[in-house]
Amino acid sequence: MIASCGLIGRSAELASAAxxxxxxxxxxxxxxxxxxxxxxxxxxxxxxxAKSGKSGSPFIAVNVAALAPGIVESELFGHERGAFTGASSRRIGVFEQASGGTIFLDEIGEIPLDIQVKLLRVLEHRIFARVGGNALIRADFRLVAATNKDLAVQVERGAFREDLFYRLRVVSIDLPALSARKADIAPLALHFLEQRAAELKTDKLHIESGALRLFHKYDWPGNVRELKNVIDSFAVTSQSGRIRAVDFEKYMIDNSSRASLLPVVTHRTPEAAEHQLIFQALMTLSNEMSSLRRLIEHEVELIRGGQPVQSGLAQQFGSVNLEEVERALVERALDEADGNRKKAARMLGIGERTLYRKLEKYGLK
Structure with a gap:
């Protein structure tokens, strides 16, 4: 089934898509x-x-994210001469170029709202006009759109039209990340290797079995595109024509160290992520306050028990007041840290922000 669609792989996810x-x-x-x-x-x-029965007709792919907002309309609909500054001649847009065929709009979630209205009209009525023109042109194409965004969330935010969303999603196909389709890795790698060998006119390219095993352990954050780039790169740079395990292991280590500096994809909405950050901040603050409170209560117990206290708090206060003890602890830490707030916060077991709040509270500068 997968091969009959011209697809490469053997995962259940790819079979479902096929x-x-x-x-x-x-x-x-x-x-x-x-x-x-x-x-x-x-x-x-x-x-x-390819399976539509119109494989001989045009297939035109457009990456919406790669287009400047001002030229999206002209790219799709075309324009007449003089339609705007710089329009020195008529331009035939994608909708006309793909007549009888298929238009693939990649990153459809990036399309501007004003163009969304016009795209919806074309999909509903199958007619359009070039920018700056009045003549109506019949739209004869099949639209396939793709996105890496959750368009339902975009609709909720008002960034994507709900009516267009449902018009596009008559049928939906989900293609998971390559890390979730491990069974596709080896077939794809060998396919890309064969392609590269044909381009280089050589039969010496080879992937070591150890390297292939490492391919299955790697997460492939760049997905199929990254796998192809790896094959292409190693095929050219390897003197022996072999993709060795030791070389790919180095690649994995290098990419892991770089990835540690990048944001992690959590698949949460921004609102959920923000709530999580707030929750973590509150928990940190709570832990810091608990730490400071335990320190204060320890000092108070020493004072009440008549035990000697190195800080001299017993000598400072005849009766115990938690805020006064806290203030004295902060002053002592600052004094011992020679005014270094970061060091003082570390000595108290609290964060710098918590320390700053205490300094403001007690008027300590």
Missing amino acids: RIVIQVAASDINVLITGPSGAGKEMIARALH
């Missing part, structure tokens, strides 16, 4: 492909076109 491709390819209904960047969404779109 099954939907076969079911809907012959129709002209819109398809929305979801999944992370580099997962192979265009590969699915091309499979839909």
